[in-house]
Amino acid sequence: MTNASNDNHLFRPNSYIGRTVPRPNAKRLLNGRGNYTDDTKLPRMVHVAFLRSPYAHARINKIDKNQAIKAPGVVAVVDGHDIAEVCAPWVGVLAHLEGMKSAEQHALAIEKASWEGEPVVAIVASTRALAEDALELIKVEWDILPVVTDMEAALGEDAEIIHESLGDNLAWRRTMDAGDVGASFDHAAHIIEERYISNRHTGVCPESRSIVADFNSADDQMTIYQSTQAPHMMQSLFAKHIGLDTHKVRVICNDVGGAYGIKVHAYPDEFATVALSYMLGRPVKFVADRRESFLSDIHARDHRIDTRVAVTANGEITAFEIDDWTGVGPYSAYPRTSAMEALQVLNFTGGQYRNRNYKGRATVVYQNKTPMSQYRAVGHPIVTMITEGMVDDAARAIGMDPLEIRRRNLIADDAYPTTSASGLPFEKLSHQASLDKLEKMINYAELRKDQAAARERGVYRGIGIATFIEMTNPGVASYGVGGAPITAQDGATVRLDANGNTTVAIGVTEQGQGSETIVAQCVASALGITLDSIKVITGDTDVTPYGGGTWGSRGAGIAGEAAVQAGKALRENILEVAAIMLQTDADSLDICENNVINHRDGEVRMPLSEIGRICYFRPDTLPPDFQAELVATRHYVPRQYPFAFTNGVQGCYIEVDIETGLIAFKKYCVVEDCGRVINPQLVDEQIRGGVVQGIGGALFEECRYNDRGELLNGTMSNYLLPTMTDVPDIEVAHIETPTSESELGAKGAGEAGTGAAAAAIMNAINDALSPLGGKVTQQPFTPERILSAIGKI
Amino acid sequence: MTTEKRLISLSVNGELQAKIVEPRMSLADFLRIELELTGTHVGCESGVCGACTVNINGQTARACTILAVQVEGDEVTTIEGASESGEFRDLQDAFHARNALQCGFCTPGMLMMSAELLTQNSKPCRQEIREYLSGNYCRCTGYEAIVDAVETVAQTRNARVGEQDD
The missing domain is CATH 3.30.365.10 (Aldehyde oxidase/xanthine dehydrogenase, molybdopterin binding domain)
Structure with a gap:
């Protein structure tokens, strides 16, 4: 570090930055005391199971719900038309992905199902088992349609068009041509062509997708417990599609049993669960079973890429050329789209090399398989x-x-x-x-x-x-500029309590990476306190500052910086009070290991608990024109890059x-x-x-x-x-x-x-x-x- | 589909329990729903992933592929019971220090299996640890930290036994 940083609290010898410390919040998980979404149990809670399309592409002629509604324990049987009355459809496109098109998608399929596993009918019952029993009593008349599976055949002349309104099965295409690829190939000593195939796979989170939605019509408040990576994003989306004001929707994300990008998307069955709670006015739980996880969790990485590379006799690579094809299922995922993977293939290929000649094309097509989108x-x-x-x-x-x-x-x-x-x-x-x-x-x-x-x-x-x-x-260029309610910034609120301990509320979430631990390390180092005196709160849209959540490797770099700045701001506020109490200059003081000390010689002047005691219980002893502020909030978003x-x-x-x-x-x-x-x-x-x-x-x-x-x-x-x-x-x-x-x-x-x-x-x-x-x-x-x-x- | 409910009685974490359950209810659901012991997790519902591993009469078992009515009269220990008795506190501490868990969903099952391994083989090599735990899936850690933690506990326990011998 430069000399200027020697005085920086982050890099002092007793800083927590750069130190291995165990995760305080891991202990409850080791004792079986985690609180995953399926562990949530609320009064009058009912359970939903979904009838999912057994066909990859089929028209829904008729749904007979009469027997199912009479089955034991059944509270409601709801189809696509019913749910559409309370949950507006969506289209998974972003403005900055020019030319991208996708079809309107509903929480439950209307008219036809477009992949095996698409939710079609929801049954709500007093237990999940009874809901599943009743599923067997639903009769659906299907007209099986031709399917599109192969990504290149999807654009063939005789291909079945999945969404007639789109005209064809092309979701998005982008090309790139940098430098002079043609000349490079003309002069290359060797040109090597190859076809690579990346297989479709999925995240397989140990804890499947889980959500409990609890609509209280008395105060018009929707509380949602969800295993998610992005609570504020989900708050915006649920509010928008159910038609509630955002402040009437609270998303609580407790322990998450693995996410890896799979839980950063908005899923139709989760919209349906929230809509059902809104319709019924009582808590509704949906926990995907493993089979429906495989059919409905986002898949990823299904690509076929033709490549060409030019190299000189002395080993200089002079051109890369790629033609990338990917099939992303029948709908572009919401709200991040299903084009980002192809975009990144197009943008990143060859990016570590000096070569300036690069030509590429990415083609994203629709097909009748589970939707694809972002995965780790x-x-x-x-x-x-x-x-x-x-x-x-x-x-x-x-x-x-x-x-x-x-x-x-x-x-x-x-x-x-x-x-x-x-x-x-x-x-x-x-x-x-x-x-x-x-x-x-x-x-x-x-x-x-x-x-x-x-x-x-x-x-x-x-x-x-x-x-x-x-x-x-990732900054705003990833999603914000495209119009999605996905913030690139994150905020941290740091509060010194009356007993001298510190609480941090922050917009990122914890899925096991250690978000809460590194946030604590950042605040402790910036503020000058010990790790055991900090509690970190994440995953509650009513409580934490607005933030993007945990995805795209943004926790340390973005939330960490917000935590550092909030910690520094609180230190300044505390030292301002301390200087008044000690009748000295704030500049001459510092905070170290939960004590206000002399900056010069490290002598302990008073514990933070004394600051808390005076400010909260005896503010009458402070000057009448001075108000202590023992809470500080700071936000951070990368802007330069x-x-x-x-x-x-x-x-x-x-x-x-x-x-x-x-x-x-x-x-x-x-x-x-x-x-x-x-x-x-x-x-x-x-x-x-x-x-x-x-x-x-x-x-x-x-x-x-x-x-x-x-x-x-x-x-x-x-x-x-x-x-x-x-x-x-x-x-x-x-x-x-x-x-x-x-x-x-x-x-x-x-x-x-x-x-x-x-x-x-x-x-x-x-x-x-x-x-x-x-x-x-x-x-x-x-x-x-x-x-x-x-x-x- | 629903058949007559049955009364079952068994010991769970040392407490006697008598409950009326449907014959089709899995032990995992019984523990989670009837007894609110939510530390036992359901991952695959087919006996593959090991997240639901509990101990029945001294042996590990997959609670998702056993019916509650099958454990009539048995002694079941879950992660909650093992944590409160402190029977493998050293394993939990080692997992914590080595960060042998991330999301924690597989962890109760992983601990139950690790504890059983160390009762059967006090000096397992890394490969033996890997083999014994190979039926427990973890999607976060890449497994190495778990092997390290179990290895550390085996060594510490052996050193303690060695001291007692001296």
């Missing part, structure tokens, strides 16, 4: 797979070492600020330092020797390297059993640069957990559909997730390049692990298979695909 590391795993796949392709073509070609082409650490070929602004990244660190950490030279020795024995091992960029700290890019590199060493196609991890290393590290253990665990989610997509996870648009593996026994024996120990190291946009300097770390794992694994497999002339480019890299690549099957 939106687009990044696809971007990194194709970018680092192309770079390895180029290296192989000219016989250059994969580290060497990266070293020659990565943007140099002294070249900042700069932009990518696609125009992404980079404040300061550390690709070269990260790569150097990874090379040492993974012991690259020794691994190459081991690999050669193993090959002598007929054992196939491979090293995979994947450098990456990661988008964090539209988002804070981070970077890093993953490296893995694997062994491929060429008889079974199984792979075994020998080593897995990650170097990442999230700027200022607030809590090293929490950052490392974000990386590890992220890598394992990435391993899931790379090796196991896939939503498999047949040509009728039916999901074939909607249970945890046949949708494979990584288990404890499938994954390695992961070494994590950091380079710290703080952003100078905020005082804290933190960037995000939530996407880094997931974003590059599939690329590193693919490159390692292909390195191992290269003597056999085989290559995999389609995720998941299953034993079958590996054996097929080397001609064994």
